[in-house]
Amino acid sequence: MKRLILTTLLLSTAAVAAPAPKAPTFDTRRISRDIETLASDAYEGRGPATPGEEKSIAYIAQQMKAAGLQPAGDKGSWYQDVPLLKSDIVGTPQLSITAAGTKRPLTQGSEIAVRAAMTGQTSVAIANAPLVFVGYGVKAPERNWDDFKGVDLKGKIMVVLINDPDFDGGEGDFGGKAMTYYGRWTYKYEEAARQGAAGVLIVHESAPASYGWATVKNSNTNTMFDIVRKDPAASHVPMEGWIQRDLAADLFKQAGLDFEAAKAAARKADFRAIPLKATLDAAYTVKPEVITSHNVAGILPGAKHPDETVIYSAHWDHLGVGQPDAKGDRIYNGALDNASGVAALLELARAYGSAPKPDRSVLFLAVTAEEKGLLGSEYYAANPLRPLATTAGVVNMDGPFGSEKTRDFSMYGIAKLDLLTMLTETAGTEGRRYTPDARPEAGLFYRSDHFSFAKRGVPALSYSPGRDLVVGGAARGKALEDAYTRDRYHQPADQYDPKWNTGSVQSDMTILYTLGRRLADGRVWPNWSTDSEFRATRDRTVSARGK
Incomplete structure (x- = not known):
């Protein structure tokens, strides 16, 4: 499967291999603190249009500002208003x-x-x-x-x-x-x-x-x-x-x-x-009632091609306060889903903010209402802050860290696109191999925010850390994944645990950072494979990108 994907894409290795600054050492404890904060009971499960939203988006904007980003939302703010029913x-x-x-x-x-x-x-x-x-x-x-x-x-x-x-x-x-x-x-x-x-x-x-x-x-x-x-x-x-x-x-x-x-x-x-x-x-x-929720957007303007964009995205919302579980807990904290993705987004922003400026602009986008049907990303894609035609690619993070250190990586779904070729090459430098989505029948490609961009032609993927564990292999990785889905997914039990194994974090963050830098510092425009349902839509915007 890996060979099929890599040989059916249009861009050669030489074409996509833009040099990138060496990835920094990421602060695992700081990432853990971000997860702990956003998944704490004080944030009330981060439900849209609740006090939990106000706290969440304020925290994310504050961290983006501290990382050296500029506000990229409506009217020079950190926020894009998202009207919702x-x-x-x-x-x-x-x-x-x-x-x-x-x-x-x-x-x-x-x-x-x-x-x-x-x-x-x-x-x-x-x-x-x-x-x-x-x-x-x-x-x-x-x-x-x-x-x-x-x-x-x-x-x-x-x-x-x-x-x-x-x-x-x-x-x-x-x-x-x-x-x-x-x-x-x-x-x-x-x-x-x-x-x-x-x-x-x-x-x-x-x-x-x-x-x-x-x-x-x-x-x-x-x-x-x-x-x-x-x-x-x-x-x-x-x-x-x-x-x-x-x-x-x-x-x-x-x-x-x-x-x-x-x-x-x-x-x-x-x-x-x-x-x-x-x-x-x-x-x-x-x-x-019609309410207004918010996407949070911070940007690092490009040094050479500021009108071109690379997007990192993650959804900040979860289910808020709901029905109690067997223990009486009513707060759906959403630690892995998706405080972890937001924590990765913020740490990437810090890494970019302290590194040489990329050639293309890099937008860090935390979207709302993913849990209600990808609504924040859908609104952004329909009302983009940066033109989609000149958006080179989207790297989405929804639970981006492995339960432990893994030998592989994956992405949601089995779409074929040049961005996956780049990701595979990048992960190879970390000793990680590509494994096709282990559950294509789950339809994960349609269940995360990259899909809002993909259906409009923008090359987009959602990173998955894989499950072939260094200790215990794929069987143990599957068992841990199944246990999470059964016992914690969309349940109050998805809480921060200080005893979590963070062995995959450095490698996952390095892959995500290096992929984005290669895309931001390169001149290529990744595309979908020739037989992709998204290819024609992307091709119709080619004139907007020039050479």
């Missing part, structure tokens, strides 16, 4: 399903997790809405696939599987095990709106979702955010949520169907929607 469910939603003549009440966060409506409406009132199983809920004309043929979903509730049709079989019309965008929950919600459904319920299963029910519950039953849209109903239905697999299996059984058999049928292009002979009732009040 904020929605909360008021009180306890009343939810039930009626099947085989029996009405079954559902408990929010237990069998079901519904989100506050993102349509701007102040209440949800659904009565006797029929449930219809629509397989994976995919409409992909380019793949000759349509899960909606012959069905009218107006006034009905879509019941849909997570991931895409190739997940279980590992091969098919969707490229095999690696998730396409059709597998993301965001796509399911968007397609439900296009189909005119009254609501959508995604069936949760840990393997195809790549996380457990605790993550679903914690991510969907608190405050919701979205970008401000002219027509929100074009992207959202009134009720969006998830149900547990066991509830889905019971519904299928009561309808005289077998859940696993229906899943198998949904993996084929001739699948047709199946009525589940059940109805849903939902009633709850929603409080919508």
